[in-house]
Amino acid sequence: MNNRQLKFYFKILFFTFMFYIACGLQTSFWPNIVTIIPSPQIWLIMIIFITIKWPPLFTIFYIYFLGFCLTSFADIPLSMIWSTTLVVFTSLLIIKNRIQLTGAFSFVILVLFGSLSFEITYYYFSDILETIPTSLILYERVLQVLVNFIFCYPLYFVLGKADTLIFDEQDWARSSKDYNIGIQHE
Amino acid sequence: MKIQAYLLSFTSEVELNFVNYNLKKVLIILVVLALPLISINIEQKSARGAWFNEPFVFAAQSVQNLFFGLSQGVRTTTSHYINILNIKSKNIQLQKENDELKTRLGRFTENTNELERLRTLLDFQKNTKMELIPAQVIGRNLVTDHNTITINKGLSHGLRSGQAVLTVSGAVGYVFKPSSKSAHVMLITDRYSVIDALIQKNRAHGLIEGKTKDTCVLQYVEHTEDIKDGDLIVTGGLDNIFPKGFPLGVIANIERRTNSASLNIEVKPVVDANKVEEVFVVKSNGSENFLNETESNDKTSKNE
Numbered sequence: 001m002n003n004r005q006l007k008f009y010f011k012i013l014f015f016t017f018m019f020y021i022a023c024g025l026q027t028s029f030w031p032n033i034v035t036i037i038p039s040p041q042i043w044l045i046m047i048i049f050i051t052i053k054w055p056p057l058f059t060i061f062y063i064y065f066l067g068f069c070l071t072s073f074a075d076i077p078l079s080m081i082w083s084t085t086l087v088v089f090t091s092l093l094i095i096k097n098r099i100q101l102t103g104a105f106s107f108v109i110l111v112l113f114g115s116l117s118f119e120i121t122y123y124y125f126s127d128i129l130e131t132i133p134t135s136l137i138l139y140e141r142v143l144q145v146l147v148n149f150i151f152c153y154p155l156y157f158v159l160g161k162a163d164t165l166i167f168d169e170q171d172w173a174r175s176s177k178d179y180n181i182g183i184q185h186e
Numbered sequence: 187m188k189i190q191a192y193l194l195s196f197t198s199e200v201e202l203n204f205v206n207y208n209l210k211k212v213l214i215i216l217v218v219l220a221l222p223l224i225s226i227n228i229e230q231k232s233a234r235g236a237w238f239n240e241p242f243v244f245a246a247q248s249v250q251n252l253f254f255g256l257s258q259g260v261r262t263t264t265s266h267y268i269n270i271l272n273i274k275s276k277n278i279q280l281q282k283e284n285d286e287l288k289t290r291l292g293r294f295t296e297n298t299n300e301l302e303r304l305r306t307l308l309d310f311q312k313n314t315k316m317e318l319i320p321a322q323v324i325g326r327n328l329v330t331d332h333n334t335i336t337i338n339k340g341l342s343h344g345l346r347s348g349q350a351v352l353t354v355s356g357a358v359g360y361v362f363k364p365s366s367k368s369a370h371v372m373l374i375t376d377r378y379s380v381i382d383a384l385i386q387k388n389r390a391h392g393l394i395e396g397k398t399k400d401t402c403v404l405q406y407v408e409h410t411e412d413i414k415d416g417d418l419i420v421t422g423g424l425d426n427i428f429p430k431g432f433p434l435g436v437i438a439n440i441e442r443r444t445n446s447a448s449l450n451i452e453v454k455p456v457v458d459a460n461k462v463e464e465v466f467v468v469k470s471n472g473s474e475n476f477l478n479e480t481e482s483n484d485k486t487s488k489n490e
């Protein structure tokens with residue numbers, strides 16, 4: 001195993017650790033401090049970030065793994081989280097490859113789109129996959145999307161720094177032109 | 187080498203009549219799409235998660251415990267900081283003594299309130315036949331579609347799936363996914379929650395089903411029952427989870443449909459699960475019956 005491969009695996013481990021921290025922050029820290037507004041779904045923002053930045057083939061399986069980790073924090077069925085994240089992933093890939101955008105502002109727009117598609121997909125998939133479907137709860141869903149939208153701007157810089165800190169190989173503007181599915185790391 | 191060459195042969199374009207496609211890409215796409223479909227079929231609601239879940243659950247509960255402790259520290263520090271800001275505007279010497287005394291008094295009042303609260307919890311635990319395990323709430327919902335909380339007690343503390351979770355004021359939910367050191371509690375407002383209930387006033391039975399974050403629905407109550415807004419709903423005790431007669435909620439709205447034999451009753455839970463911090467898990471209910479107690483409490487409050 002060479003140095004590059006080690007760095008790559010360490011990066012994956014680091015992002016998994018960050019994912020756990022994000023989920024813990026949402027479930028155990030934020031509700032005890034701020035009770036007025038819901039916590040931003042940092043885990044979803046992370047998934048959107050890696051969908052945009054990382055190679056698609058590896059990313060989708062990594063997102064499945066993160067979805068599996070998510071079930072430890074809450075009673076979300078695995079089928080629901082995998083189905084909805086697959087739809088979010090696919091829709092973001094389509095948009096990313098159609099719009100040649102870079103920068104934090106574009107990331108904010110994509111997070112808004114990703115959060116919206118997650119909420120809409122979750123509602124409709126719940127009707128199909130679950131025995132007791134979820135309610136519309138429009139106000140909570142819109143508020144959640146808005147909170148994600150507000151908090152994703154500073155998170156872009158944090159995640160960007162974390163992405164390049166250990167293993168910097170892809171630029172997401174260039175990767176949007178890269179249609180190869182295989183892993184690019186050597 | 188031969189195997190590699192064999193596999194590589196699939197990466198090249200394969201001619202199939204008039205269609206050219208990359209088999210490797212198709213296989214990968216099929217695998218990506220198949221995993222969610224497989225997860226739908228293999229999912230089973232078991233009382234305890236599979237063995238391969240344990241390390242992930244342990245990591246999750248460790249993170250939740252860490253953040254819970256951190257949030258408690260932040261809240262304490264914030265309240266002290268706000269007190270200090272108020273102190274700065276007054277006379278230094280006398281106000282310093284005065285504020286020091288006020289701070290002590292504030293801490294004393296806080297401790298007294300905390301003591302009173304804990305005494306109430308302890309009295310409740312002592313004066314009941316139920317065997318109770320106290321627990322703290324360390325985590326809340328991750329998505330708005332599920333109403334669950336996480337408590338810091340698990341299988342190693344004697345918890346089992348299906349045990350009732352309640353506070354001094356009323357029922358909260360029941361344990362549904364315990365792990366070794368923590369457990370998920372399904373609140374009565376969760377859409378998958380179904381609890382046997384009865385209307386305290388006339389003993390009419392029904393089922394409480396969760397609806398939204400703040401409301402439940404009481405189903406299968408006959409059209410002819412004499413009930414009104416504000417009536418207390420208590421546990422029926424038939425599901426063998428909750429003790430009989432424990433407060434569940436209060437009727438908020440009654441819908442009388444002409445084409446239905448039962449009423450559609452909206453119930454507001456007596457316990458706001460979003461604010462609860464300490465709960466009790468009922469290890470054994472000891473055939474406790476709160477029905478007469480809740481009636482006498484109502485009569486006492488009416489006489490006053």
